[in-house]
Amino acid sequence: MLKYERKEIADLGIDESVKRLTPEKITKTINNVLKGTGARLKAYLDTCIHCGLCAEACHYYLSHGKNPTYSPVAKVKLTLWEMVKNKGNVSPDFIAQCSRIAYTECNRCRRCSLYCPYGIDIWYLIALVRRICLLLKVVPQYEMDTNYSHAATLNMMWLKQDDWIDTVQWQEEEVRMEYKTARIPFDKEGAEVMYTPIAPEPKFKPQLLAATAKIMHAAGVDWTMPSFDGWDNSDISMHVADFETMSRVERKHFEAAFKLKVKRIVMCE
Ligand code: SF4
Ligand code: SF4
Structure with a gap:
């Protein structure tokens, strides 16, 4: 069983925003996003054999002493797979975990998809997690601020x-x-x-x-x-x-x- 354990790093954009979430809002948002994924998400989740070959591609995994929870497949397992498995019924704390993983532990370089024998695009899966976190407004503060700057000033x-x-x-x-x-x-x-x-x-x-x-x-x-x-x-x-x-x-x-x-x-x- 994978356990997400990290040194606590405070971030108002995540810690304060999750306090405003309700179970209904979380479930509705997750299911709305997943509804639009068609066969692609299902194919990726069904095809992955958890072999871990993608791990060596990821600089987060390599630079954290090969801690398995930083491997690309674990990042999906600790986020999207739980959402799918629970049909969107996950807690605000879980959304905070997803935001930390998707925004601060993957820079979407896509290297892992080149290592995967099935060509599973982890980048796409992490992007779905980001989209869900964005719609729930649970995003690291600095990133959300620059996003708001784009919206207001271009x-x-x-x-x-x-x-x-x-x-x-x-x-x-x-x-x-x-x-x-x-x-x-x-x-x-x-x-x-x-x-x-x-x-x-x-x-x-x-x-x-x-x-x-x-x-x-x-x-x-x-x-x-x-x-x-x-x-x-x-x-x-x-x-x-x-x-x-x-x-x-x-x-x-x-x-x-x-x-x-x-x-x-x-x-x-
Ligand atoms: S290499 Fe591909 S099949 Fe293997 S764990 Fe990673 S994503 Fe899954
Ligand atoms: S896309 Fe993300 S998970 Fe995959 S190798 Fe790059 S940083 Fe690691």
């Missing part, structure tokens, strides 16, 4: 539009101290490349924008960045499984490229 760092513009212009001045003709061109219609950073760059490491400008200048690239929404290519909403916000963020990114009539998008990271 960037992940609560940056206002004038912050973004000011930061880019400031970095352009810095670059031009070194390269007189270098530019960070905003909104250049028809440019070859629309370059987009992730929001932590202007927020915490603006010098990376200057470094990009130097590279573009040295390489002679015809480039631009949008001064308007769509400039941030990150999407934490995808990671937390808030697919509605994820779609808005991605759409805005592509709309910016269409609006500027660029030939391609180049993204950092």
Whole structure:
């Protein structure tokens, strides 16, 4: 019998949110999500022979002294399988456990599915757990905060539009101290490349924008960045499984490229 034992790490996004859950809400949410999975979920759960071959693929398992509860198959067993087995009737504490596993013990790298002889996609199964936790609003606080930032500002760092513009212009001045003709061109219609950073760059490491400008200048690239929404290519909403916000963020990114009539998008990271 697998037992989930971890050193307690407080997280308001999980610990406080589970207090608001009711048994009805949990069951309804789980069953609504599972209803939409069709044959795929059933095929994966029925096919797995618990051989554990996927374990060696997972860096969480390897970096925790090969503790079996960090293996990919255990992560599914300690979350989704219990939900299915109990037809969605699980406790708030169990949902807290699911949130911890799905958000902090799997980064959905998908390596394990390459090790599985049946090609079972653990990533897909963990994503279902995240979706259930998201709908129940039991998500680590920092991740939910960045998701809300995407929903409200379309960037992940609560940056206002004038912050973004000011930061880019400031970095352009810095670059031009070194390269007189270098530019960070905003909104250049028809440019070859629309370059987009992730929001932590202007927020915490603006010098990376200057470094990009130097590279573009040295390489002679015809480039631009949008001064308007769509400039941030990150999407934490995808990671937390808030697919509605994820779609808005991605759409805005592509709309910016269409609006500027660029030939391609180049993204950092
Ligand atoms: S390798 Fe595949 S079949 Fe074996 S335990 Fe992992 S998921 Fe299940
Ligand atoms: S997808 Fe998750 S469980 Fe699978 S190897 Fe990557 S981190 Fe481990």
